[in-house]
């Protein structure tokens with residue numbers, strides 16, 4: 001007799017044996033510089049809440065007020081009865097912030113990638129993707145019957161090669177869609193979007209950037225990677241992002257032409273077939289855009305903190321990889337050692353989690369730190385001290401530093 005469920009336990013046990021299972025850390029309160037994590041007060045050093053907005057008074061207030069004016073839920077999917085004035089206001093405000101003709105908001109960034117990519121390229125088309133793109137892009141691409149071609153990470157020369165090959169294909173492809181992360185979440189490096197956009201223009205390809213880790217971080221006032229490279233809007237046709245990181249709330253979004261948004265309103269299945277955000281979430285997202293427009297100090301502070309931390313870690317002798325953004329990987333190499341470093345940091349009072357195989361290649365395990373604008377210099381010195389102590393104990397840095 002076939003056992004329909006035994007694989008559940010077997011596969012989970014396998015993950016536990018290989019130490020690849022997620023052990024959930026539980027926050028007993030807001031995501032703030034100092035958090036209660038599993039009952040212990042620790043410095044938060046790995047959240048995506050770059051600007052500390054998740055606990056900003058204006059966002060908290062906006063969320064509470066929206067419950068009073070609009071209730072707890074939206075009641076439907078967007079195209080039926082789930083579009084409130086708040087959703088429309090958020091899309092208007094975001095488009096203005098991004099300098100785009102129009103924006104649309106999804107439930108999550110994952111839903112944006114999974115729902116839009118398969119509509120932009122289908123049978124007879126080709127999708128050209130960076131080899132280190134985020135899993136949500138990979139899944140979006142898998143949902144499309146288009147042909148897939150992968151180019152070497154952040155390598156415009158290799159992208160050019162792949163595009164030339166695609167152009168020579170027979171039968172000819174109908175459409176070409178190039179997709180890249182803006183900031184790569186594991187290494188913190190930035191895609192050469194200026195070169196990618198030029199290649200897109202040369203080959204008549206659509207360029208799609210996932211700027212989840214670039215907005216609130218790069219560009220004028222945190223407007224993201226398109227602003228960072230000062231690219232004309234029509235050179236990057238799809239700018240996708242998320243409210244779950246620097247904006248401090250939750251929700252995916254896409255900005256571009258009005259044609260793109262009208263198309264997605266009607267064809268993107270994660271948008272048309274899934275309930276819309278509750279009012280509190282939408283109002284908090286509007287407040288986050290407002291804070292970014294009126295309080296530039298958060299982005300400035302994020303970069304000051306980033307520079308201070310990177311320099312101190314390099315001085316201590318840590319290998320901090322190739323990042324040029326507030327994501328700073330502390331390279332360790334072996335998975336077990338990365339896990340021991342994370343455990344020791346937690347004992348001292350810093351939450352910074354290990355990233356190990358299969359999330360990164362074998363031998364490339366690391367602690368991925370993410371800077372936060374709300375951390376003070378004292379907080380940073382505390383974290384640097386903790387890394388120094390634990391790094392020496394584990395033989396990751398020289399004991400003389």
Ligand SMILES: Cc1ncc(COP(=O)(O)O)c(C=O)c1O
Pocket residue numbers: 108109110111134136181185210212213242243244250251252
């Ligand atoms: C590059 C990238 N794209 C998309 C997502 C998904 O965003 P969300 O959390 O809004 O689903 C993430 C989040 O991990 C990400 O890092």
